[in-house]
Amino acid sequence: MSLWIPAGITAAVLLAFGAIIGRQNRDLLRAQAYGEFAARLVPLAIAGILVLWLPVIVNMARPDRAVPVMLVYMAMTVILVSLAARSVAAEERKAGNAxxxxxxxxxxxxxxxxxxxxxxxxxxxxxxxxxxxTGDHLGAVEATSQAIKQDPEFGLAYYNRASSRAALGQRNPAMEDLRAVLRADSSRKLKQAALRALESLEKNEPLDGST
Structure with missing residues:
Protein backbone atom coordinates (compact mmCIF):
# COMPACT_ATOMS: atom_id res chain seq x y z
CA MET A 1 0.00 0.00 0.00
CA SER A 2 1.28 3.46 -0.86
CA LEU A 3 2.56 5.48 2.08
CA TRP A 4 0.62 8.46 0.75
CA ILE A 5 -2.63 6.97 2.08
CA PRO A 6 -1.62 6.67 5.79
CA ALA A 7 0.24 9.98 5.49
CA GLY A 8 -2.91 11.63 4.16
CA ILE A 9 -5.03 10.11 6.92
CA THR A 10 -2.55 11.27 9.56
CA ALA A 11 -2.55 14.77 8.08
CA ALA A 12 -6.37 14.81 8.23
CA VAL A 13 -6.25 13.79 11.90
CA LEU A 14 -3.75 16.57 12.58
CA LEU A 15 -6.09 19.05 10.90
CA ALA A 16 -8.89 17.87 13.18
CA PHE A 17 -6.67 18.41 16.21
CA GLY A 18 -5.81 21.83 14.82
CA ALA A 19 -9.51 22.70 14.71
CA ILE A 20 -9.88 21.63 18.35
CA ILE A 21 -6.88 23.72 19.40
CA GLY A 22 -8.30 26.66 17.49
CA ARG A 23 -11.63 26.32 19.28
CA GLN A 24 -9.90 26.17 22.67
CA ASN A 25 -7.97 29.36 21.93
CA ARG A 26 -10.65 31.59 20.43
CA ASP A 27 -10.06 34.07 23.25
CA LEU A 28 -6.64 34.79 21.75
CA LEU A 29 -8.25 35.71 18.45
CA ARG A 30 -10.72 38.02 20.18
CA ALA A 31 -7.77 39.64 21.97
CA GLN A 32 -6.03 39.96 18.58
CA ALA A 33 -3.11 37.98 19.98
CA TYR A 34 -2.51 36.39 16.61
CA GLY A 35 1.10 35.52 17.34
CA GLU A 36 0.12 33.63 20.49
CA PHE A 37 -2.63 31.83 18.60
CA ALA A 38 -0.34 30.85 15.73
CA ALA A 39 2.34 29.63 18.16
CA ARG A 40 -0.07 27.05 19.54
CA LEU A 41 -0.56 25.65 16.04
CA VAL A 42 3.16 25.45 15.21
CA PRO A 43 3.73 21.93 16.64
CA LEU A 44 0.83 20.53 14.60
CA ALA A 45 2.03 22.36 11.50
CA ILE A 46 5.51 20.88 11.92
CA ALA A 47 4.04 17.41 12.38
CA GLY A 48 1.86 17.80 9.29
CA ILE A 49 4.75 18.87 7.09
CA LEU A 50 7.00 16.07 8.31
CA VAL A 51 4.27 13.45 7.89
CA LEU A 52 3.56 14.56 4.33
CA TRP A 53 7.27 14.30 3.53
CA LEU A 54 7.47 10.74 4.89
CA PRO A 55 6.56 8.97 1.60
CA VAL A 56 9.15 11.03 -0.27
CA ILE A 57 11.89 10.20 2.23
CA VAL A 58 11.06 6.49 2.26
CA ASN A 59 10.93 6.31 -1.55
CA MET A 60 14.39 7.88 -1.72
CA ALA A 61 15.84 5.17 0.53
CA ARG A 62 17.10 1.81 -0.69
CA PRO A 63 14.38 -0.88 -0.54
CA ASP A 64 16.20 -2.85 2.16
CA ARG A 65 16.49 0.29 4.30
CA ALA A 66 12.97 1.65 3.82
CA VAL A 67 11.60 0.42 7.17
CA PRO A 68 14.58 1.61 9.31
CA VAL A 69 14.53 4.98 7.53
CA MET A 70 10.80 5.30 8.17
CA LEU A 71 11.19 4.47 11.87
CA VAL A 72 14.07 6.92 12.33
CA TYR A 73 12.17 9.64 10.48
CA MET A 74 9.05 9.10 12.60
CA ALA A 75 11.12 9.16 15.80
CA MET A 76 12.71 12.44 14.74
CA THR A 77 9.25 13.81 13.96
CA VAL A 78 8.01 12.95 17.45
CA ILE A 79 11.08 14.55 19.05
CA LEU A 80 10.83 17.75 17.00
CA VAL A 81 7.11 18.13 17.63
CA SER A 82 7.57 17.48 21.36
CA LEU A 83 10.31 20.11 21.58
CA ALA A 84 8.17 22.61 19.67
CA ALA A 85 5.16 21.93 21.90
CA ARG A 86 7.18 22.36 25.09
CA SER A 87 8.52 25.70 23.91
CA VAL A 88 5.01 27.15 23.50
CA ALA A 89 3.66 29.03 26.54
CA ALA A 90 6.12 27.35 28.90
CA GLU A 91 5.39 29.80 31.74
CA GLU A 92 1.66 29.31 31.25
CA ARG A 93 2.11 25.56 31.67
CA LYS A 94 4.22 26.08 34.81
CA ALA A 95 1.52 28.24 36.33
CA GLY A 96 -1.18 25.75 35.40
CA ASN A 97 0.81 22.89 36.92
CA ALA A 98 1.34 24.87 40.12
CA THR A 134 -5.57 31.73 48.12
CA GLY A 135 -8.55 33.47 49.73
CA ASP A 136 -7.91 36.88 48.15
CA HIS A 137 -11.43 37.21 46.76
CA LEU A 138 -11.25 40.98 46.25
CA GLY A 139 -8.05 40.60 44.24
CA ALA A 140 -9.70 37.81 42.28
CA VAL A 141 -12.68 40.01 41.39
CA GLU A 142 -10.32 42.74 40.24
CA ALA A 143 -8.32 40.36 38.03
CA THR A 144 -11.33 38.66 36.46
CA SER A 145 -13.03 42.02 35.91
CA GLN A 146 -9.97 43.09 33.93
CA ALA A 147 -10.28 39.94 31.83
CA ILE A 148 -13.96 40.69 31.16
CA LYS A 149 -13.18 44.33 30.34
CA GLN A 150 -10.75 43.17 27.67
CA ASP A 151 -12.93 40.31 26.42
CA PRO A 152 -16.66 40.60 27.24
CA GLU A 153 -17.26 37.20 25.60
CA PHE A 154 -14.88 35.29 27.89
CA GLY A 155 -17.26 32.91 29.67
CA LEU A 156 -14.67 31.43 32.04
CA ALA A 157 -13.85 34.88 33.42
CA TYR A 158 -17.51 35.42 34.34
CA TYR A 159 -17.63 32.02 36.03
CA ASN A 160 -14.49 32.67 38.07
CA ARG A 161 -15.70 36.13 39.09
CA ALA A 162 -19.01 34.61 40.17
CA SER A 163 -17.11 32.26 42.48
CA SER A 164 -15.22 35.16 44.05
CA ARG A 165 -18.33 37.31 44.41
CA ALA A 166 -20.21 34.45 46.02
CA ALA A 167 -17.36 34.01 48.51
CA LEU A 168 -17.69 37.73 49.34
CA GLY A 169 -21.42 37.33 49.93
CA GLN A 170 -22.33 39.20 46.74
CA ARG A 171 -25.06 36.76 45.78
CA ASN A 172 -26.94 38.78 43.15
CA PRO A 173 -23.83 39.95 41.24
CA ALA A 174 -22.57 36.36 41.32
CA MET A 175 -25.83 35.14 39.80
CA GLU A 176 -25.61 37.81 37.10
CA ASP A 177 -22.12 36.59 36.23
CA LEU A 178 -23.34 33.02 36.00
CA ARG A 179 -26.12 34.07 33.64
CA ALA A 180 -23.49 35.88 31.58
CA VAL A 181 -21.60 32.57 31.27
CA LEU A 182 -24.63 31.16 29.45
CA ARG A 183 -24.64 34.06 26.98
CA ALA A 184 -20.88 34.31 26.46
CA ASP A 185 -18.42 32.12 24.57
CA SER A 186 -18.40 29.15 26.93
CA SER A 187 -17.93 25.43 26.52
CA ARG A 188 -20.84 23.10 27.10
CA LYS A 189 -19.18 21.82 30.27
CA LEU A 190 -18.76 25.35 31.62
CA LYS A 191 -22.39 26.22 30.90
CA GLN A 192 -23.51 23.11 32.75
CA ALA A 193 -21.33 24.10 35.71
CA ALA A 194 -22.84 27.60 35.63
CA LEU A 195 -26.36 26.18 35.70
CA ARG A 196 -25.48 24.02 38.71
CA ALA A 197 -23.91 27.01 40.44
CA LEU A 198 -27.01 29.12 39.77
CA GLU A 199 -29.15 26.43 41.32
CA SER A 200 -26.88 26.33 44.36
CA LEU A 201 -27.05 30.10 44.83
CA GLU A 202 -30.81 30.06 44.50
CA LYS A 203 -30.81 27.58 47.38
CA ASN A 204 -28.25 29.71 49.28
CA GLU A 205 -25.68 26.93 48.99
CA PRO A 206 -21.93 27.69 48.57
CA LEU A 207 -20.30 27.32 45.17
CA ASP A 208 -17.70 24.65 44.50
CA GLY A 209 -15.11 27.29 43.59
CA SER A 210 -13.46 28.72 40.50
CA THR A 211 -12.25 26.59 37.63
Whole structure:
Protein backbone atom coordinates (compact mmCIF):
# COMPACT_ATOMS: atom_id res chain seq x y z
CA MET A 1 0.00 0.00 0.00
CA SER A 2 1.28 3.46 -0.86
CA LEU A 3 2.56 5.48 2.08
CA TRP A 4 0.62 8.46 0.75
CA ILE A 5 -2.63 6.97 2.08
CA PRO A 6 -1.62 6.67 5.79
CA ALA A 7 0.24 9.98 5.49
CA GLY A 8 -2.91 11.63 4.16
CA ILE A 9 -5.03 10.11 6.92
CA THR A 10 -2.55 11.27 9.56
CA ALA A 11 -2.55 14.77 8.08
CA ALA A 12 -6.37 14.81 8.23
CA VAL A 13 -6.25 13.79 11.90
CA LEU A 14 -3.75 16.57 12.58
CA LEU A 15 -6.09 19.05 10.90
CA ALA A 16 -8.89 17.87 13.18
CA PHE A 17 -6.67 18.41 16.21
CA GLY A 18 -5.81 21.83 14.82
CA ALA A 19 -9.51 22.70 14.71
CA ILE A 20 -9.88 21.63 18.35
CA ILE A 21 -6.88 23.72 19.40
CA GLY A 22 -8.30 26.66 17.49
CA ARG A 23 -11.63 26.32 19.28
CA GLN A 24 -9.90 26.17 22.67
CA ASN A 25 -7.97 29.36 21.93
CA ARG A 26 -10.65 31.59 20.43
CA ASP A 27 -10.06 34.07 23.25
CA LEU A 28 -6.64 34.79 21.75
CA LEU A 29 -8.25 35.71 18.45
CA ARG A 30 -10.72 38.02 20.18
CA ALA A 31 -7.77 39.64 21.97
CA GLN A 32 -6.03 39.96 18.58
CA ALA A 33 -3.11 37.98 19.98
CA TYR A 34 -2.51 36.39 16.61
CA GLY A 35 1.10 35.52 17.34
CA GLU A 36 0.12 33.63 20.49
CA PHE A 37 -2.63 31.83 18.60
CA ALA A 38 -0.34 30.85 15.73
CA ALA A 39 2.34 29.63 18.16
CA ARG A 40 -0.07 27.05 19.54
CA LEU A 41 -0.56 25.65 16.04
CA VAL A 42 3.16 25.45 15.21
CA PRO A 43 3.73 21.93 16.64
CA LEU A 44 0.83 20.53 14.60
CA ALA A 45 2.03 22.36 11.50
CA ILE A 46 5.51 20.88 11.92
CA ALA A 47 4.04 17.41 12.38
CA GLY A 48 1.86 17.80 9.29
CA ILE A 49 4.75 18.87 7.09
CA LEU A 50 7.00 16.07 8.31
CA VAL A 51 4.27 13.45 7.89
CA LEU A 52 3.56 14.56 4.33
CA TRP A 53 7.27 14.30 3.53
CA LEU A 54 7.47 10.74 4.89
CA PRO A 55 6.56 8.97 1.60
CA VAL A 56 9.15 11.03 -0.27
CA ILE A 57 11.89 10.20 2.23
CA VAL A 58 11.06 6.49 2.26
CA ASN A 59 10.93 6.31 -1.55
CA MET A 60 14.39 7.88 -1.72
CA ALA A 61 15.84 5.17 0.53
CA ARG A 62 17.10 1.81 -0.69
CA PRO A 63 14.38 -0.88 -0.54
CA ASP A 64 16.20 -2.85 2.16
CA ARG A 65 16.49 0.29 4.30
CA ALA A 66 12.97 1.65 3.82
CA VAL A 67 11.60 0.42 7.17
CA PRO A 68 14.58 1.61 9.31
CA VAL A 69 14.53 4.98 7.53
CA MET A 70 10.80 5.30 8.17
CA LEU A 71 11.19 4.47 11.87
CA VAL A 72 14.07 6.92 12.33
CA TYR A 73 12.17 9.64 10.48
CA MET A 74 9.05 9.10 12.60
CA ALA A 75 11.12 9.16 15.80
CA MET A 76 12.71 12.44 14.74
CA THR A 77 9.25 13.81 13.96
CA VAL A 78 8.01 12.95 17.45
CA ILE A 79 11.08 14.55 19.05
CA LEU A 80 10.83 17.75 17.00
CA VAL A 81 7.11 18.13 17.63
CA SER A 82 7.57 17.48 21.36
CA LEU A 83 10.31 20.11 21.58
CA ALA A 84 8.17 22.61 19.67
CA ALA A 85 5.16 21.93 21.90
CA ARG A 86 7.18 22.36 25.09
CA SER A 87 8.52 25.70 23.91
CA VAL A 88 5.01 27.15 23.50
CA ALA A 89 3.66 29.03 26.54
CA ALA A 90 6.12 27.35 28.90
CA GLU A 91 5.39 29.80 31.74
CA GLU A 92 1.66 29.31 31.25
CA ARG A 93 2.11 25.56 31.67
CA LYS A 94 4.22 26.08 34.81
CA ALA A 95 1.52 28.24 36.33
CA GLY A 96 -1.18 25.75 35.40
CA ASN A 97 0.81 22.89 36.92
CA ALA A 98 1.34 24.87 40.12
CA UNK A 99 -2.39 25.54 40.36
CA UNK A 100 -3.30 21.89 39.80
CA UNK A 101 -0.81 20.82 42.48
CA UNK A 102 -2.39 23.23 44.96
CA UNK A 103 0.58 25.62 45.01
CA UNK A 104 -1.67 28.64 44.52
CA UNK A 105 0.84 31.21 45.75
CA UNK A 106 3.31 30.07 43.09
CA UNK A 107 0.56 30.16 40.46
CA UNK A 108 -0.28 33.73 41.47
CA UNK A 109 3.38 34.71 41.21
CA UNK A 110 3.76 33.31 37.70
CA UNK A 111 0.45 34.69 36.43
CA UNK A 112 1.34 38.15 37.77
CA UNK A 113 4.55 38.00 35.75
CA UNK A 114 2.61 36.86 32.70
CA UNK A 115 0.06 39.70 32.83
CA UNK A 116 2.90 42.19 33.13
CA UNK A 117 4.58 40.83 30.00
CA UNK A 118 1.45 39.86 28.07
CA UNK A 119 -1.74 41.37 29.52
CA UNK A 120 -4.06 38.85 27.89
CA UNK A 121 -7.58 38.17 29.21
CA UNK A 122 -6.78 34.47 29.77
CA UNK A 123 -3.90 35.36 32.08
CA UNK A 124 -6.02 37.80 34.09
CA UNK A 125 -8.71 35.14 34.31
CA UNK A 126 -6.24 32.52 35.55
CA UNK A 127 -4.72 35.02 37.97
CA UNK A 128 -8.20 35.61 39.36
CA UNK A 129 -8.78 31.89 39.86
CA UNK A 130 -5.42 31.56 41.62
CA UNK A 131 -6.07 34.56 43.88
CA UNK A 132 -9.51 33.18 44.70
CA UNK A 133 -7.90 29.88 45.72
CA THR A 134 -5.57 31.73 48.12
CA GLY A 135 -8.55 33.47 49.73
CA ASP A 136 -7.91 36.88 48.15
CA HIS A 137 -11.43 37.21 46.76
CA LEU A 138 -11.25 40.98 46.25
CA GLY A 139 -8.05 40.60 44.24
CA ALA A 140 -9.70 37.81 42.28
CA VAL A 141 -12.68 40.01 41.39
CA GLU A 142 -10.32 42.74 40.24
CA ALA A 143 -8.32 40.36 38.03
CA THR A 144 -11.33 38.66 36.46
CA SER A 145 -13.03 42.02 35.91
CA GLN A 146 -9.97 43.09 33.93
CA ALA A 147 -10.28 39.94 31.83
CA ILE A 148 -13.96 40.69 31.16
CA LYS A 149 -13.18 44.33 30.34
CA GLN A 150 -10.75 43.17 27.67
CA ASP A 151 -12.93 40.31 26.42
CA PRO A 152 -16.66 40.60 27.24
CA GLU A 153 -17.26 37.20 25.60
CA PHE A 154 -14.88 35.29 27.89
CA GLY A 155 -17.26 32.91 29.67
CA LEU A 156 -14.67 31.43 32.04
CA ALA A 157 -13.85 34.88 33.42
CA TYR A 158 -17.51 35.42 34.34
CA TYR A 159 -17.63 32.02 36.03
CA ASN A 160 -14.49 32.67 38.07
CA ARG A 161 -15.70 36.13 39.09
CA ALA A 162 -19.01 34.61 40.17
CA SER A 163 -17.11 32.26 42.48
CA SER A 164 -15.22 35.16 44.05
CA ARG A 165 -18.33 37.31 44.41
CA ALA A 166 -20.21 34.45 46.02
CA ALA A 167 -17.36 34.01 48.51
CA LEU A 168 -17.69 37.73 49.34
CA GLY A 169 -21.42 37.33 49.93
CA GLN A 170 -22.33 39.20 46.74
CA ARG A 171 -25.06 36.76 45.78
CA ASN A 172 -26.94 38.78 43.15
CA PRO A 173 -23.83 39.95 41.24
CA ALA A 174 -22.57 36.36 41.32
CA MET A 175 -25.83 35.14 39.80
CA GLU A 176 -25.61 37.81 37.10
CA ASP A 177 -22.12 36.59 36.23
CA LEU A 178 -23.34 33.02 36.00
CA ARG A 179 -26.12 34.07 33.64
CA ALA A 180 -23.49 35.88 31.58
CA VAL A 181 -21.60 32.57 31.27
CA LEU A 182 -24.63 31.16 29.45
CA ARG A 183 -24.64 34.06 26.98
CA ALA A 184 -20.88 34.31 26.46
CA ASP A 185 -18.42 32.12 24.57
CA SER A 186 -18.40 29.15 26.93
CA SER A 187 -17.93 25.43 26.52
CA ARG A 188 -20.84 23.10 27.10
CA LYS A 189 -19.18 21.82 30.27
CA LEU A 190 -18.76 25.35 31.62
CA LYS A 191 -22.39 26.22 30.90
CA GLN A 192 -23.51 23.11 32.75
CA ALA A 193 -21.33 24.10 35.71
CA ALA A 194 -22.84 27.60 35.63
CA LEU A 195 -26.36 26.18 35.70
CA ARG A 196 -25.48 24.02 38.71
CA ALA A 197 -23.91 27.01 40.44
CA LEU A 198 -27.01 29.12 39.77
CA GLU A 199 -29.15 26.43 41.32
CA SER A 200 -26.88 26.33 44.36
CA LEU A 201 -27.05 30.10 44.83
CA GLU A 202 -30.81 30.06 44.50
CA LYS A 203 -30.81 27.58 47.38
CA ASN A 204 -28.25 29.71 49.28
CA GLU A 205 -25.68 26.93 48.99
CA PRO A 206 -21.93 27.69 48.57
CA LEU A 207 -20.30 27.32 45.17
CA ASP A 208 -17.70 24.65 44.50
CA GLY A 209 -15.11 27.29 43.59
CA SER A 210 -13.46 28.72 40.50
CA THR A 211 -12.25 26.59 37.63
Missing amino acids: YRKGDYERAVEIYRELVQRKPLPRYYCALGASLDA
